[in-house]
Amino acid sequence: MTDWPSLPFLALLLPLLGGTVILLARPLGLRLQRVLGLLLILGLLFVSVDLLEVAFEQGHRVYALGNWDAPYGIVLVLDPLSAMMVSLTSVLALAALWYAMASSIDRQGAHFHVLFQIQLFGLNGAFLTGDVFNLFVFFEVLLLASYGLLLHGGGRLRTRGGLHYVVINLIGSTLFLFAVGALYGILGTLNIADMAQAVAELPASDLAPVAAAGLLLLVVFAIKAAFFPLYLWLPGAYANTSAPVAALFAIMTKVGVYAIIQVHGTVFGPEAGELAFFHQPFVLTAGLIGLGMAAFGVLAARGLKNQVAYLVLASVATLLVGVGLNTPQALGATLYYLIHSTLIAAALFLLADILAKGRGPFADRFESAPPMPNAVWLGGFFLFGAVAMTGMPPLSGFMGKVFILDAALAHDWAAWVLGMVLVSSLLMIVAMARSGSLLFYNTQETVPTLGQPLNAKALVSVTGLFVISLGMVVFAGPILGMTQAIADSVYDVGPYLDQVLNAPTQDAQWLKGGH
Amino acid sequence: MEILIAFVIGAMTASGVFLTLRGRTFPVVLGLTLLAYAVNVFLFAMGRLTVGLPAVIDPTQGGYADPLPQALVLTAIVIAFGMTAFLIVLALKARSEMGNDHVDGLHLSEDEASLKDTLPPKSRKATRKARQAHKQEARP
Numbered sequence: 318m319t320d321w322p323s324l325p326f327l328a329l330l331l332p333l334l335g336g337t338v339i340l341l342a343r344p345l346g347l348r349l350q351r352v353l354g355l356l357l358i359l360g361l362l363f364v365s366v367d368l369l370e371v372a373f374e375q376g377h378r379v380y381a382l383g384n385w386d387a388p389y390g391i392v393l394v395l396d397p398l399s400a401m402m403v404s405l406t407s408v409l410a411l412a413a414l415w416y417a418m419a420s421s422i423d424r425q426g427a428h429f430h431v432l433f434q435i436q437l438f439g440l441n442g443a444f445l446t447g448d449v450f451n452l453f454v455f456f457e458v459l460l461l462a463s464y465g466l467l468l469h470g471g472g473r474l475r476t477r478g479g480l481h482y483v484v485i486n487l488i489g490s491t492l493f494l495f496a497v498g499a500l501y502g503i504l505g506t507l508n509i510a511d512m513a514q515a516v517a518e519l520p521a522s523d524l525a526p527v528a529a530a531g532l533l534l535l536v537v538f539a540i541k542a543a544f545f546p547l548y549l550w551l552p553g554a555y556a557n558t559s560a561p562v563a564a565l566f567a568i569m570t571k572v573g574v575y576a577i578i579q580v581h582g583t584v585f586g587p588e589a590g591e592l593a594f595f596h597q598p599f600v601l602t603a604g605l606i607g608l609g610m611a612a613f614g615v616l617a618a619r620g621l622k623n624q625v626a627y628l629v630l631a632s633v634a635t636l637l638v639g640v641g642l643n644t645p646q647a648l649g650a651t652l653y654y655l656i657h658s659t660l661i662a663a664a665l666f667l668l669a670d671i672l673a674k675g676r677g678p679f680a681d682r683f684e685s686a687p688p689m690p691n692a693v694w695l696g697g698f699f700l701f702g703a704v705a706m707t708g709m710p711p712l713s714g715f716m717g718k719v720f721i722l723d724a725a726l727a728h729d730w731a732a733w734v735l736g737m738v739l740v741s742s743l744l745m746i747v748a749m750a751r752s753g754s755l756l757f758y759n760t761q762e763t764v765p766t767l768g769q770p771l772n773a774k775a776l777v778s779v780t781g782l783f784v785i786s787l788g789m790v791v792f793a794g795p796i797l798g799m800t801q802a803i804a805d806s807v808y809d810v811g812p813y814l815d816q817v818l819n820a821p822t823q824d825a826q827w828l829k830g831g832h
Numbered sequence: 833m834e835i836l837i838a839f840v841i842g843a844m845t846a847s848g849v850f851l852t853l854r855g856r857t858f859p860v861v862l863g864l865t866l867l868a869y870a871v872n873v874f875l876f877a878m879g880r881l882t883v884g885l886p887a888v889i890d891p892t893q894g895g896y897a898d899p900l901p902q903a904l905v906l907t908a909i910v911i912a913f914g915m916t917a918f919l920i921v922l923a924l925k926a927r928s929e930m931g932n933d934h935v936d937g938l939h940l941s942e943d944e945a946s947l948k949d950t951l952p953p954k955s956r957k958a959t960r961k962a963r964q965a966h967k968q969e970a971r972p
């Protein structure tokens with residue numbers, strides 16, 4: 318299986334065709350749709366593990382769509398970073414889908430499973446593409462699926478959050494086209510590798526417009542990733558949607574971060590001459606300010622889901638700080654933190670939904686409510702999640718933050734980075750301790766419980782994600798070694814350009830030789 | 833021609849930005865549409881403006897028009913079209929669920945204002961009746 322040349326393409330084909338099959342299977346009942354959805358995700362998991370193996374053994378791997386060589390054809394590029402993101406997406410999707418089935422959220426409206434698969438198609442496409450305009454198209458695919466998922470189930474607040482989300486993302490799409498158009502007008506290409514070469518040979522008179530277009534592209538990714546001034550849509554959208562969708566959307570902000578690492582890291586990478594890494598100070602500043610704002614949001618939240626949404630913002634801001642530090646060591650630590658924060662944020666969204674169901678009409682609001690069923694167990698889960706998310710020892714959040722801070726020591730802004738990360742962590746610990754005591758201790762003991770009994774099947778998803786977090790602590794050394802290797806490959810742009818542009822694609826050889 | 837095209841793009845973008853910043857959903861939809869038009873023309877212009885040249889390389893002609901932006905514009909038009917349709921449906925859903933067409937939903941004062949604007953004015957007779965009922969209530 319590992320020497321199958323169209324392996325990167327399989328990660329796109331599986332959810333796209335699978336989603337279509339699920340759509341056609343709708344008259345045969347939800348049970349069949351569920352089985353198909355689960356099988357597809359398991360298949361995707363299998364493919365993504367294979368992708369990871371191939372990417373680490375053979376480095377970059379190029380698949381030319383329609384067998385047209387780059388830069389004229391559109392290519393899919395498999396590198397260690399994209400393989401890692403695809404694997405992370407499939408793990409997250411498995412947990413979210415299992416929760417949706419166990420708590421019957423997929424029953425609340427039509428086409429949940431179809432949209433879910435199309436969402437995965439868009440995500441994997443955005444991770445694997447090697448062409449900026451193709452990235453735009455995959456962004457639109459994943460956004461359109463996400464609009465449907467976000468509004469799944471309906472409700473007044475959900476519609477309001479959804480409307481804001483849709484409008485801001487449509488503005489983002491328009492800006493994306495402006496940026497792509499401007500870059501094409503000057504560089505004359507849209508293939509990421511080819512653009513990197515064009516930027517390296519740019520005459521001095523064209524530097525300013527390319528820099529402006531690059532920053533416009535940064536704004537687009539900033540909207541997706543919810544950077545400091547552009548994050549206001551996120552809490553309303555994430556806090557009001559259904560739990561499995563919010564859990565899956567934990568990866569959506571990371572798509573923006575990934576795009577900055579991949580597109581800006583390659584086009585404005587170490588070989589870009591005057592423009593090398595010119596965007597990084599902006600990223601670092603936005604990350605630092607955003608971290609502070611997110612910490613205040615966590616303190617001010619009046620419900621647990623809203624609080625978790627602000628925690629997602631804080632984790633994105635921490636990632637941006639790590640990216641902005643601009644060293645391979647910092648990027649390795651950031652990618653470790655990216656895996657951790659995505660999985661734990663998803664687990665917390667799911668847990669918040671379980672808690673809200675246990676509290677009946679009081680839902681997730683920080684008010685005195687009758688005690689929930691199995692409060693001791695759920696309290697233990699909440700403690701685990703809070704400790705992991707805020708970055709207290711001994712869980713994976715602590716490891717991630719220590720690695721990032723360690724990498725920050727050499728930077729000029731070390732004092733600012735250390736101060737901001739540590740103070741915001743303290744604020745978040747205080748806020749989470751307060752919400753834990755409000756949810757579990759401040760109860761109306763005399764009133765019988767109003768909530769639903771614990772849904773043990775749904776809790777399996779949360780448990781699974783927490784176990785991965787524990788695994789990330791036990792195997793912190795090997796995992797950090799892996800993310801470090803990925804970071805080194807991102808900073809070593811040469812092989813990427815070489816594979817995409819110079820080597821005739823392996824598939825072409827395979828097709829000509831074998832058939 | 834360059835200056836004219838630049839002014840067209842600028843005017844459409846400016847109106848689009850102004851309309852997207854409005855408080856009600858319909859101007860926002862219109863604004864997004866205008867922005868999409870502006871970006872389509874912009875993409876076209878990025879292939880350099882040419883007159884009467886084919887998009888396919890033809891040795892008998894003096895040059896060729898860049899075909900790639902034309903393909904990009906085609907894709908962008910289709911996507912913007914689909915997104916606008918979706919947004920209009922969503923705006924209608926929001927209008928019915930949130931009670932008014934403000935992008936933030938029910939602001940009480942805003943909402944009352946919008947009700948006054950949208951309901952037909954009460955007839956004079958109905959107003960007189962209501963006033964009399966009020967007077968009778970006021971008497972002991």
